[in-house]
């Protein structure tokens with residue numbers, strides 16, 4: 153029974169660290185799906201793996217200049233998600 157108390161905190165940690173990330177992914181992909189495939193395919197977005205937050209901030213600002221319609225919140229959220237993939 154001692155084992156249980158060893159694993160419990162580890163279990164909780166895993167749960168806590170998974171929760172917010174899943175939400176971020178869900179919210180970000182919903183925003184990307186509805187805003188980023190008007191002008192090009194989503195391949196263009198998802199092909200850029202490993203880009204940092206600065207690159208995404210610049211790129212998303214450029215997309216806003218082209219006409220992408222994002223609130224500040226939505227922009228921050230997708231930059232966060234895309235730069236962590």
Ligand code: HEC
Nearest residue numbers: 187188189190191192196197200211212214215218219220
């Ligand atoms: C109004 C049209 C439009 C919308 C909406 C749009 N884009 Fe783009 N996007 C473009 C054009 C035009 C290019 C090619 C020219 C360029 O890279 O600046 C492009 C290129 C890109 C590239 C490639 C950039 C590179 O340097 O390789 C990425 C990544 C990208 N878009 C991401 C997004 C994301 C994320 C969204 C949603 C927030 C989005 N785009 C919405 C027009 C748009």
